[in-house]
Amino acid sequence: MIVLDRLVKRFGDTKVIDGVSLTVPDGAVCALVGVSGSGKSTTLRLINRMIEPDGGTVRIGGVDVATVPLVTLRRRIGYVIQSIGLFPHWTIARNVATVPHLLNWPKARIDERVDELLDLVGLDPALYRDRRPHELSGGQQQRVGVARALAADPDVLLMDEPFGALDPVTRDGLQAALADIQHRTGKTIVIVTHDIDEAIRLASMIAILDKGRVIQHGSPRDILTRPANAFVSAFVGGPRLGLRLLQVGTVGERAAFDAAAAEAFARETASAVEPIDAAASLDQAVARMVASGTTRLPVVDGAAGRHGILEFAAVVRP
Numbered sequence: 001m002i003v004l005d006r007l008v009k010r011f012g013d014t015k016v017i018d019g020v021s022l023t024v025p026d027g028a029v030c031a032l033v034g035v036s037g038s039g040k041s042t043t044l045r046l047i048n049r050m051i052e053p054d055g056g057t058v059r060i061g062g063v064d065v066a067t068v069p070l071v072t073l074r075r076r077i078g079y080v081i082q083s084i085g086l087f088p089h090w091t092i093a094r095n096v097a098t099v100p101h102l103l104n105w106p107k108a109r110i111d112e113r114v115d116e117l118l119d120l121v122g123l124d125p126a127l128y129r130d131r132r133p134h135e136l137s138g139g140q141q142q143r144v145g146v147a148r149a150l151a152a153d154p155d156v157l158l159m160d161e162p163f164g165a166l167d168p169v170t171r172d173g174l175q176a177a178l179a180d181i182q183h184r185t186g187k188t189i190v191i192v193t194h195d196i197d198e199a200i201r202l203a204s205m206i207a208i209l210d211k212g213r214v215i216q217h218g219s220p221r222d223i224l225t226r227p228a229n230a231f232v233s234a235f236v237g238g239p240r241l242g243l244r245l246l247q248v249g250t251v252g253e254r255a256a257f258d259a260a261a262a263e264a265f266a267r268e269t270a271s272a273v274e275p276i277d278a279a280a281s282l283d284q285a286v287a288r289m290v291a292s293g294t295t296r297l298p299v300v301d302g303a304a305g306r307h308g309i310l311e312f313a314a315v316v317r318p
């Protein structure tokens with residue numbers, strides 16, 4: 001668990017962090033969102049002591065980070081930034097192994113770890129291990145940045161606009177890869193983004209910052225359905241609010257599972273309509289409906305062992 005307690009940071013006369021308190025549970029993905037200059041990056045950098053606070057504390061797993069030697073802290077906290085910062089003359093393997101080298105791991109253990117991590121971020125070790133950074137695309141380099149941050153198996157991953165510079169297709173791919181990595185490793189992740197859609201897609205909790213303060217935090221659904229004030233409402237809402245609400249709702253919540261629905265399921269699947277998983281989001285369901293020109297989809301709820309049907313009318317019901 002990461003606990004930020006009444007953090008304050010001044011640069012000159014300006015208080016850029018003004019009493020930030022926030023608790024990020026183990027295994028959560030917390031997105032810090034807000035407009036430019038609201039203090040997102042500064043908050044992130046206070047967590048791993050890239051900068052020191054003027055007031056307040058950061059505790060990770062109950063330990064005040066101010067009491068932990070910096071080398072130990074860097075090992076326990078992975079850090080990924082937008083501009084990647086790979087060493088250009090080093091191979092990809094050497095870049096990924098930056099921290100294990102510092103820790104003097106034996107060569108065989110380093111080699112094994114590098115291959116495991118390249119696999120994890122979706123880069124074939126045999127193809128990429130011995131290349132230099134300039135022989136990779138921006139998206140591939142960013143994957144290497146994530147692998148490097150995970151090298152010493154940190155409990156916490158801090159990410160500062162990691163996908164900001166990428167084209168939408170590459171960004172989608174990397175967001176999915178990150179969600180998968182988080183699912184498999186259970187890391188606690190704090191990610192800075194100014195993109196509320198990225199936050200909704202990746203995060204289990206969102207903290208909205210404005211002028212160095214957390215003005216609201218909660219699940220993506222809470223933030224969308226119960227914005228604390230007009231600022232949050234304008235920030236998360238606008239013309240795309242309806243589409244964002246679809247992202248935080250699941251098929252299972254809106255599908256019917258009674259006897260009639262089970263019969264409709266059988267009819268639809270008999271005519272070769274592919275069922276959708278009850279855990280899928282409603283925007284995925286609507287996308288499928290639009291693409292296949294239908295207003296109903298058969299639904300499989302694997303967890304509860306039942307079949308049902310999702311009608312478009314149930315999706316748009318308030």
Ligand SMILES: Nc1ncnc2c1ncn2[C@@H]1O[C@H](COP(=O)(O)OP(=O)(O)OP(=O)(O)O)[C@@H](O)[C@H]1O
Binds near residue numbers: 036194
């Ligand atoms: N080293 C520094 N010296 C002086 N002022 C700084 C320093 N770092 C940040 N600031 C100021 O602190 C405020 C918060 O900056 P921060 O980078 O945390 O914002 P942000 O929300 O991450 O913004 P962005 O989305 O533009 O990256 C800004 O007004 C910035 O100019």
